[in-house]
Amino acid sequence: MNEAENKGKSLKDQPGYIQRPDKSQSFKSLTEWLKRKKPRDLDTVVHHCHDAVFSEVDCLKCANCCKTTGPLFTEKDIERLARHLKLKAADFEQRYLRTDEDGDKVLQSTPCPFLGPDNYCSVYEQRPKACREYPHTDRRRQKQLLDLNLKNAKMCPAVHDIMERLEAHYRRS
Numbered sequence: 001m002n003e004a005e006n007k008g009k010s011l012k013d014q015p016g017y018i019q020r021p022d023k024s025q026s027f028k029s030l031t032e033w034l035k036r037k038k039p040r041d042l043d044t045v046v047h048h049c050h051d052a053v054f055s056e057v058d059c060l061k062c063a064n065c066c067k068t069t070g071p072l073f074t075e076k077d078i079e080r081l082a083r084h085l086k087l088k089a090a091d092f093e094q095r096y097l098r099t100d101e102d103g104d105k106v107l108q109s110t111p112c113p114f115l116g117p118d119n120y121c122s123v124y125e126q127r128p129k130a131c132r133e134y135p136h137t138d139r140r141r142q143k144q145l146l147d148l149n150l151k152n153a154k155m156c157p158a159v160h161d162i163m164e165r166l167e168a169h170y171r172r173s
Contacts, residue, residue, distance in 0.1 A: 010041070018139075023153075023160070023163070025075055026167065027167070031150045034146055035143070039170070043140055053162050057157065057164055058117070062119070063111075063119040065131075066110075066115040066131075073105040076129070078093060093105065114127075135159045136152070
């Protein structure tokens with residue numbers, strides 16, 4: 001399915017979509033509880049869950065992130081990708097990016113134009129910082145990322161599974 005065929009389709013209609021049960025309310029409650037309680041071990045627990053989940057998950061079977069959202073592009077990202085594609089930075093921006101309502105540079109459309117039909121990224125070694133760090137569950141200061149994790153759990157099966165493990169861990173505590 002090409003970009004034109006994907007455009008306007010819901011996440012569930014995207015090729016390779018991995019269905020997870022809707023746990024939005026449960027995860028929202030967990031997120032609010034974690035914000036209130038501020039557990040000291042949150043980073044450690046999230047990182048443990050991250051490692052466990054990503055030892056089992058193959059992102060290439062899904063690529064929901066690349067099909068449904070776009071990263072923010074920094075000036076360094078733009079310069080690096082433009083150089084790789086043998087374009088001027090301004091030409092790269094004109095061809096692939098737009099400025100959103102917050103003034104950030106983002107993709108003009110989804111799915112990502114660099115995503116291949118096999119879910120491989122054609123610019124993987126030069127991909128934007130936001131793509132390199134996604135889904136952010138291995139970063140420090142997870143308390144600051146709880147809302148982002150809640151949002152990402154709706155689209156990323158790995159984050160969904162991490163949230164389920166967090167729920168199970170803190171329910172036992």
